[in-house]
Amino acid sequence: MPEWLVFVFLVAVFVLLAMAAKVPIGPALALSALAGALFAGEGPSLRHLVEGAFGYFDTILIILTATIFIKVLEDAGILDTVTALLLRTFYRSRVLLLLAAMLILMFPGMLTGSSTAAILSSGPLIAPVMMKLGLPRLKTGALIVMGGILGMIAPPVNILIMIMGGGVDMPYVGVTLPLLVLIVPLAIIVPLVIGYRDLRVIGREEMMSILPPALGPAYRLRLAVPFIVLVVLMLAPGVTAGRIPDIGIPAVFLCAALVGVFCGRPVNFLKATQKAVAESLPVLSILAGVGMFIQVMTMTGARGWIVMSILSLPSFLLYFGIAVSLPAFGGVSTFGSASIFGIPFMLALISKNALFTSSSLSAIASLGDLVPPAAISARFAAQVVGEPNFFRVLRHCFIPALLQLAAGIGMLLLAPFLDKLI
Amino acid sequence: MNRIKASELSAALFLILTGILCFISGRSFQTMHRPEPVFPSAGLTATHRLSDYFPPLKNTHGDTEVYIFRGTEEGGNLLVLGGTHPNEPAGLVSSVLLIENIRGKRGNVFIVPRANASGFTHSDPQEGNPQRFAVPTPSGPRLFRLGSRLTNPVDQWPDPAIYINPARQKLSGNEVRNLNRCYPGRADGFLTEKMAFGIMELIRRERIDIGIDLHESAPEYPVINAIVFHENSSELAALALLELQAEGFDIRLEASPVNLHGLSHREWGDHAGIKAILLETPNASHGRLKGKPSSSLIVDGKDKFYAKASRLGWLFVPYGEEGIPLALRVARHLAALKALLGGLAELEPEKAVEVEGMPPPAEVQKKGLGAFLHPPQKSG
Amino acid sequence: MIRIFYLLIVLYLSLHLFWHLFRQKNPWSQAGTALVLTLFLLRLFLIK
Numbered sequence: 001m002p003e004w005l006v007f008v009f010l011v012a013v014f015v016l017l018a019m020a021a022k023v024p025i026g027p028a029l030a031l032s033a034l035a036g037a038l039f040a041g042e043g044p045s046l047r048h049l050v051e052g053a054f055g056y057f058d059t060i061l062i063i064l065t066a067t068i069f070i071k072v073l074e075d076a077g078i079l080d081t082v083t084a085l086l087l088r089t090f091y092r093s094r095v096l097l098l099l100a101a102m103l104i105l106m107f108p109g110m111l112t113g114s115s116t117a118a119i120l121s122s123g124p125l126i127a128p129v130m131m132k133l134g135l136p137r138l139k140t141g142a143l144i145v146m147g148g149i150l151g152m153i154a155p156p157v158n159i160l161i162m163i164m165g166g167g168v169d170m171p172y173v174g175v176t177l178p179l180l181v182l183i184v185p186l187a188i189i190v191p192l193v194i195g196y197r198d199l200r201v202i203g204r205e206e207m208m209s210i211l212p213p214a215l216g217p218a219y220r221l222r223l224a225v226p227f228i229v230l231v232v233l234m235l236a237p238g239v240t241a242g243r244i245p246d247i248g249i250p251a252v253f254l255c256a257a258l259v260g261v262f263c264g265r266p267v268n269f270l271k272a273t274q275k276a277v278a279e280s281l282p283v284l285s286i287l288a289g290v291g292m293f294i295q296v297m298t299m300t301g302a303r304g305w306i307v308m309s310i311l312s313l314p315s316f317l318l319y320f321g322i323a324v325s326l327p328a329f330g331g332v333s334t335f336g337s338a339s340i341f342g343i344p345f346m347l348a349l350i351s352k353n354a355l356f357t358s359s360s361l362s363a364i365a366s367l368g369d370l371v372p373p374a375a376i377s378a379r380f381a382a383q384v385v386g387e388p389n390f391f392r393v394l395r396h397c398f399i400p401a402l403l404q405l406a407a408g409i410g411m412l413l414l415a416p417f418l419d420k421l422i
Numbered sequence: 423m424n425r426i427k428a429s430e431l432s433a434a435l436f437l438i439l440t441g442i443l444c445f446i447s448g449r450s451f452q453t454m455h456r457p458e459p460v461f462p463s464a465g466l467t468a469t470h471r472l473s474d475y476f477p478p479l480k481n482t483h484g485d486t487e488v489y490i491f492r493g494t495e496e497g498g499n500l501l502v503l504g505g506t507h508p509n510e511p512a513g514l515v516s517s518v519l520l521i522e523n524i525r526g527k528r529g530n531v532f533i534v535p536r537a538n539a540s541g542f543t544h545s546d547p548q549e550g551n552p553q554r555f556a557v558p559t560p561s562g563p564r565l566f567r568l569g570s571r572l573t574n575p576v577d578q579w580p581d582p583a584i585y586i587n588p589a590r591q592k593l594s595g596n597e598v599r600n601l602n603r604c605y606p607g608r609a610d611g612f613l614t615e616k617m618a619f620g621i622m623e624l625i626r627r628e629r630i631d632i633g634i635d636l637h638e639s640a641p642e643y644p645v646i647n648a649i650v651f652h653e654n655s656s657e658l659a660a661l662a663l664l665e666l667q668a669e670g671f672d673i674r675l676e677a678s679p680v681n682l683h684g685l686s687h688r689e690w691g692d693h694a695g696i697k698a699i700l701l702e703t704p705n706a707s708h709g710r711l712k713g714k715p716s717s718s719l720i721v722d723g724k725d726k727f728y729a730k731a732s733r734l735g736w737l738f739v740p741y742g743e744e745g746i747p748l749a750l751r752v753a754r755h756l757a758a759l760k761a762l763l764g765g766l767a768e769l770e771p772e773k774a775v776e777v778e779g780m781p782p783p784a785e786v787q788k789k790g791l792g793a794f795l796h797p798p799q800k801s802g
Numbered sequence: 803m804i805r806i807f808y809l810l811i812v813l814y815l816s817l818h819l820f821w822h823l824f825r826q827k828n829p830w831s832q833a834g835t836a837l838v839l840t841l842f843l844l845r846l847f848l849i850k
Contacts, residue, residue, distance in 0.1 A: 003714070024831065024834060026833075030837055046447050047450035050447035050844065050850065051447070051451075052547055052550075053837070053840075054850055055547035055548040058580070058581070060838065061580075061815075157583070159594055162593065162594030166593070166597065168644070171592075171681055171682055171683075172591075234583070237584070241586060241590065242586040245582070246582030246583055247580075247807075248580035248582060248583060248804070249583050250811060251804070254811060273814075273818050274821070277818045277819060278822060281835055281838065282831075284838045285833075285834030288837045288841060291548060296550070298548060298549055298715070299551075299714065299715060300550075301713035301714035301715075304712050304725075304727045305727070307727075308711055311731070311736060312730070340710050343642075344711070344736075347642055347643075347644065347736075350644070433824045433832055436823060436832045436833060437820075437836065440843065444843050448844060448847075448849040544850065575845075576849070576850065579808060580804065580805075580808050
């Protein structure tokens with residue numbers, strides 16, 4: 001059975017189920033994976049299906065625990081209070097507000113290398129502020145996605161580079177400067193492009209009238225505790241060079257959530273968990289389905305066929321291939337794309353400075369978070385701003401994403417020049 | 423289907439399906455815990471376990487066998503490590519071939535065929551690999567497990583967000599389960615760090631002079647068909663290279679990068695002062711361009727995508743339609759080992775190690791692996 | 803120590819998934835939940 005036929009079959013079954021039969025994406029991916037395995041003559045391959053889904057088990061835990069954290073903050077009234085605080089501080093200046101929002105959005109991603117963690121933890125803080133100041137819901141969603149994506153690739157932690165570096169024996173050292181050169185301009189331009197035109201400058205009166213119901217001053221210091229716990233637990237292992245153990249992102253979120261229970265209005269932790277499970281399950285089942293889908297693609301040789309087809313493009317199309325395939329495969333998994341395409345591209349560009357190459361490839365690959373079917377970041381951002389159709393948020397990410405893509409490709413092309421400069 | 427009203431009944435139905443899925447896949451996962459039998463030659467003088475050198479490993483899945491072949495004459499001490507990465511089968515099979523054939527003559531040989539025993543008990547998600555591969559022998563196929571590069575998360579979990587290894591290198595979190603990033607190990611660290619520490623203890627307690635870590639790499643990876651050496655072994659590696667080239671093996675030398683820490687060829691030399699060598703052969707089954715993974719892809723090494731990639735000049739090793747079979751990869755490991763021992767005898771005669779009965783690389787290539795493997799155990 | 807903490811997290815979330823499975827109205831959503839629950843159970847019992 002030719003590999004391309006298996007691939008076409010897999011995609012066709014998925015499209016049929018998802019579009020025509022309106023099966024939710026997760027089960028549709030799982031069923032098409034099962035059908036693909038049968039079609040390729042591999043039998044039901046249940047072991048393979050479950051094994052593939054396990055590739056995302058850690059991600060699933062992060063998403064669940066991060067959502068619990070947010071639900072606790074919401075129920076405790078802490079989110080509203082933080083929103084009020086941000087409004088009071090920044091309502092006078094659009095530029096300052098946008099830049100501050102961007103930094104807050106990026107921050108958790110910078111520490112964890114996970115855009116999901118960033119979007120789920122700081123997205124709900126920023127979203128109400130922006131919307132109250134006149135930024136449309138969909139554009140707010142776009143700002144949150146781009147913040148998460150830029151946070152994921154911003155130093156100190158860029159997991160995409162770690163994955164690609166691991167494949168070519170490049171230690172994770174010295175990427176801070178190239179990454180800053182790439183990301184600082186984007187982190188300034190992107191929020192202005194998305195928000196400058198719509199954001200309103202308002203007077204003090206109006207600001208006071210839109211403030212959400214905040215908790216009283218008696219809570220003030222206590223409110224910061226869950227955030228402090230979150231940041232300290234994320235930062236401590238790195239700062240102390242491992243003397244304080246790294247308990248992993250899920251445990252960090254859960255600890256911060258447990259602390260959050262005692263820092264605002266009384267919270268029913270069980271109910272908060274139940275809400276988090278209900279809200280995140282569609283995405284969790286998509287991840288499980290995507291894992292099964294990739295496993296079947298690999299076990300039937302379809303993955304190899306795709307990688308080969310792109311790598312064998314003529315060399316003048318190489319940059320085009322990079323710009324398309326890295327984000328496109330990210331539609332299945334951004335980290336998977338860094339490993340499956342990122343490493344071969346690193347090798348193809350081995351004559352250039354690996355620090356610049358890996359930085360720009362990571363910026364390009366991270367855009368995969370926007371690409372369907374998974375489109376993890378876009379889905380979560382849409383959820384944060386209460387938009388059921390994430391494609392409507394994606395539309396507003398188009399120009400910022402193009403800017404980021406251009407910056408990435410630009411750095412690849414200019415690598416020899418930058419190499420001499422820095 | 424949307425119109426059918428879901429009820430507790432359908433939920434119960436899905437719960438039963440979950441149970442069935444868990445049962446069937448779980449039973450398949452569990453089979454990976456059955457180690458492949460090894461049938462040592464009559465020359466075996468002792469079998470230790472890694473926990474004999476580092477007791478905290480006892481009763482963990484990190485414990486593993488150390489096969490010892492003591493010679494009758496005084497000489498040096500050699501350590502051969504296979505299965506550091508259980509998805510690189512030539513390491514395991516080369517070690518087993520040695521264990522089932524050699525007798526010590528001069529000095530002592532310590533062989534650890536499954537250095538990361540835990541890694542052999544699971545498969546890498548999304549790699550679509552078979553759980554076992556079959557090496558044909560005259561009396562039927564012998565099965566070996568194809569494991570994962572990393573320790574089983576069931577044994578070591580969770581991974582930190584960022585892993586700072588014992589040599590202070592910052593790595594992506596899952597490398598905390600990669601034995602060849604955890605040297606020199608930590609006595610009170612993660613399980614994989616304890617395995618690394620156990621191997622360092624073995625090196626110290628048995629006064630190892632030279633350690634050889636057997637690996638494979640994807641054909642698109644630059645360090646391939648290579649001898650990677652610590653700078654204290656550069657002369658030895660150069661001598662071995664000459665010998666191998668004379669025998670017609672295309673092979674290259676790679677100096678162990680000084681800023682890449684946690685690897686055997688760096689830390690064995692830096693921390694135990696032994697000659698540290700890592701060998702790489704090309705293995706299509708863990709590459710990114712591989713076609714359909716199968717037992718035959720591992721054993722026969724034929725892959726049309728790699729053949730195409732080779733024609734396009736993408737690879738660091740010639741990869742023809744005829745493939746690079748496991749027998750050739752094992753023969754390369756054995757030839758390199760032989761050449762290194764020859765070099766050692768020349769440079770430091772008092773530390774020479776000599777063995778008898780080592781399968782000649784050319785014969786392994788010609789007759790196949792099966793000719794040198796014990797017949798498979800008849801299943802009762 | 804951390805491992806036990808994580809197994810407790812998995813147990814806690816498995817129970818919630820189980821509870822959620824029985825409260826969902828749409829059978830396809832139940833299928834998705836069952837899929838995720840499979841992973842949690844296999845990790846909980848240290849099988850995969």
